[in-house]
Amino acid sequence: MKMPDISFLDSSGRPIQKAESYTGTGTGFGGQLQRWNPRAKTADAALLPDLKRGNARAEDLVRNHALAKNGVQLHVDNIVGHMFRLSYKPKWRALGMSEEDARAFAKEVEDAFTEYAEDPINCYVDAERKRTLTMMCREITANHTSAGEGMASAEWITGRPGALFNTAIKLVNHHRVCNPNHAPDSNSLRAGVKVDRFGAAVGYWVRNHDITGYGLSDGMGNAWTFVPRETRWGRQQFLHVFEPRGDGQTRGENQFLSVMEQLPQLSKLQQTKLQNAIVNAMYAAVIESELGSEAAMEIIGGDLSTDKLTQYMSTLADYHEGADIRLNGVKIPHLMPGENLNLLTSGNADNGFSELESSITRWIAAGTNTSKESLTKDYRELSYSTARASMMESWRYFMGRRKIIPSRFASMVFALWLEEAIDSGRIRLPRSATRGFYEAKASWCNCEWIGSGRIAIDGLKEVKESILLIESGLSTYEKELAKMGEDYQEVFAQQVREMEERKKAGLPPPSWVKALALAPDQEEPEAVGGVS
Incomplete structure (x- = not known):
């Protein structure tokens, strides 16, 4: 039996309206929000049921849609760039050694690791021997953009000719991490990730490859392998990087979920307009x-x-x-x-196509955290000020992503390599250190990573800004050169070599002060219509 609606009346017999603290929780003006009643869910409850479909759609967009493909490429080029350099910084105070010993040790480690990680011929860092570490970081960043996460397993491969280290990294397709035999999720098993009572990952179920039937199948077999997150002594076995958005989140969310509806409709809109243009030409x-x-x-x-x-x-x-x-x-x-x-x-009417297309591309740019101009490669409406504001906004976002995704992944790889290098005796800890590797692993593995440099819209203004920041004590050569994607130690060493060569050749030393004096100040252009 249906219970009758109960309402409270005031002294005049009129229904008492419910008091609302926020207008967004009410029915809205004219009742527009009356039927908008989403359920409150945890991050996993909202994401995991449709995780496979959402990721498959995003990957299809990246394969076939120009804006989606360019959105991923913008993340890769701005976050990682052409070279992902290690800047090793052991926490010498926590390790009980002098700063001089730490710097000498850091230089030795950087040279040895770069030789291993960026070998373009043998690619021993990659279990498939196809990628350098920079290439792997680029792929992890691309996967994180289109799938919300990057995955890899740590392998121990012996017998490789000429290899000094057995540590290798095998990138893992995120589709392969799933529940064995497609079992439903539970409190301890979520989308292929085994978790403890706190939600921390204990291990990952990885589906094997099946190379038969390409073109008809999805390339995955019907057997699963359990890979623990780490060994009993703390050596990482499975590398999983993503940015959680909520309590207990197990898997990452891809960048295109908020614009999944607009992207394919934009391509259909453009195709329809193209057909219309062809008909108009007949x-x-x-x-x-x-x-x-x-x-x-x-x-x-x-x-x-x-x-x-x-x-x-x-x-x-x-x-x-x-x-x-x-x-x-x-x-x-x-x-x-x-x-x-x-x-x-036939009639030829724009019917507001240009404005509609621009509105959709702005929506897509906002959803992918890129500027509309860089996403569409259209810079006609920018002045210097607007271009710089757009660039700085994107740069702040890209630097955050660099720290969380590729830098974290590269630091995991570095920790695996450093552990083997120390254990094998190829790298020896400074004698002045008071704590061993396993006693202070985080301090020994602390490092920064230098990726692509910040785009300079006006090179002269950017250089002047850097000089003023350094001269006023607000920045350092290390930070300013890192903005350009350079390692200050390499630049300084090269400058010393060039000064010696110029001296031997009888050439005068370069004068940066004179060069700056010869460069006149430029006024910012007021006209809009191109980047100055």
Whole structure:
């Protein structure tokens, strides 16, 4: 039995309205929000049921949609760049050694690790021997953009000719991490991740490859391997990087979920507009005749026989062919008496297409955290100020992503390598250190990573800004050169070598002060219509 609605009345007999603290929790003006009643869910409850479908759609967009593909490429180029450099910084105070010993040790470690990680010929850092560490970081960043996470396993491969280290990294497709035999999620198993009572990952179920039937299958077999997160002594076995957004979140969310509806519709809109443009470029020529039905019947012999009709049409065709009148090469048809020539063209109206397309691309740019101009490669409406504001906003976002995704992944790889290098004796800890590797692993593995440099819209202004920051004590050469994607130690060493070579060649030393004095100040352009 349905319970009757209960309402409270005031002293005048009118229903008492419910007091609302926020207008967003009410029904809205005119009741627009009355039917908007989403359920409150945890991050996993909202994401995991449709995780596979959402990631598959995002990957399809990246493969086939230009804006989606460029959105991923912008993340890769701005976050990682062409070279992901290690800047090793052991916490020498926590390790009980002097700063001088720490710097010497850091230089030794950087040289040895770069030789291992960025070997473009052997690629021993990659279990597949296809990628350098920079290439792996680029792939992890691309996967994180389109799938919300990056995954890899730590392998121990012996017997490789010429390899000094056995540590190798195998990148893992995120689709392969799933529950064994497609079992439903539970409190301890979520989307292929085994977790403890606090939600921390204990291990990962990885589905094997199946190379048969490519083109018909998804490339995955029907057997699963359990990979623990780490060994009993703390060596990491599975690398999983993503940025959680909520309590207990197990897997990452891809960048395109908020614009999944707009992206494919934009391509359909453009295709429809293109077809419309093709139709608008076409015309049809029609010859109208004033010849009545009775006159036509008399001409064709009183009946509609095929022979008479064919004879009549042939007569008209012979006449039109004979009347070959041209003006500057263009034929002007001389029609039979009573005939008219009409040209039929379709209407050509924009119907607000440009504004609609611009609105959709702005929405997509906001959802992918990129600027509309860089996403569409259209910089016509930018001035210096707007271009710099857009660039700085994107730069702040990219630097946050660099710290959380590729830097964290690269630090995991570095920790695995450093552990083996110390254990094998190829790297020896400074004698002044008071704590061993396993006693202070985080301090020994502390490092920064230098990726792509910040785009300089006006090179002269950017250099002047850096000089002023350094001279005023607000920044350092290390930070300013890192903004350019350079390692200050490498730059300083190269400058010393060049100064010595210039001195031997009898050339005067360069004067940065004079070079700056020769560069006049430039006023910011006021006109809008291009980046100055």
